Amino acid sequence: MTEPSEVITAVEFLAKTAGIIDTIRTNLLHNRLDRKEFQRLLSEYSNRAESDGKLMNAARQEPHCANRGLFLAYNHMECLSWLDKHNYTIPSSSVKWYSWKQILGKNRIPIFWSSSPTVELQALMKNIERTAALVCADLKAHNISIPETSVKYLDVPIGEHVATPPTEAYEDLLARGIAAQKRLAGTKVGTGMTEK
Structure with a gap:
C-alpha cells in the first residue's frame, strides 16, 4: 500500500519531468548536437507538461471528463517511453560527441542524425x-x-463520445511514468542512485 507521503499528483510528476526534459535539451545544445527542431520539441514538451498535469487533475474530478484525462496521461506516457526507448536521457545527452571513449559507451545517442x-x-x-x-x-x-x-x-469542438480508454488505470500509468522518469534522469529504477 502506498504511503500518503509518497502520493504524487500529475502536476508534480509532469513538473519534475519537464525539468528532466529541459536538461536533456540543454545537454544537446551544449554538446553542439545540431538538432534544432528536436530541441524545440523538447522545449515545447517541458513548457506544457505542468499545465497538462493541471488539466489531468481537473479531469479526474469529473467522471464525465475522466476518460479524456486518462488519454492525456497515456499520451504523455507514450512520449516519455519513446524518449527512454531511443536513449534520450540525461546521461546519454551529456556525452561529449568528440570523446571516443564516451561515444562508444552504452549511454549514447546516435551521432549521425536522420529526420525520423x-x-x-x-x-x-x-x-x-x-x-x-x-x-x-x-x-x-x-x-x-x-x-x-x-x-x-x-x-x-467537443466530440460526441470518447473511445474506449486505455486499459491501464491512471495509477498504473503514473507508476510506469515514474519508472521512465527515473531512467530519463539516469537513476536506477527502485533507488535514488545515479547510474554510471
Whole structure:
C-alpha cells in the first residue's frame, strides 16, 4: 500500500519531468548536437507538461471528463517511453560527441542524425496537444473551471463520445511514468542512485 507521503499528483510528476526534459535539451545544445527542431520539441514538451498535469487533475474530478484525462496521461506516457526507448536521457545527452571513449559507451545517442526521430517526436507532441485541447473542451462543456495554465490550448469542438480508454488505470500509468522518469534522469529504477 502506498504511503500518503509518497502520493504524487500529475502536476508534480509532469513538473519534475519537464525539468528532466529541459536538461536533456540543454545537454544537446551544449554538446553542439545540431538538432534544432528536436530541441524545440523538447522545449515545447517541458513548457506544457505542468499545465497538462493541471488539466489531468481537473479531469479526474469529473467522471464525465475522466476518460479524456486518462488519454492525456497515456499520451504523455507514450512520449516519455519513446524518449527512454531511443536513449534520450540525461546521461546519454551529456556525452561529449568528440570523446571516443564516451561515444562508444552504452549511454549514447546516435551521432549521425536522420529526420525520423524528429518526425516521430513531432507526432507524439501533436497527439498530446490535440488530446489536451479535447480535455479542455470537455471541461468547458461540463462547466468545470479550467485551471490557470501557461499554455494556450487550441479551441476545438467537443466530440460526441470518447473511445474506449486505455486499459491501464491512471495509477498504473503514473507508476510506469515514474519508472521512465527515473531512467530519463539516469537513476536506477527502485533507488535514488545515479547510474554510471
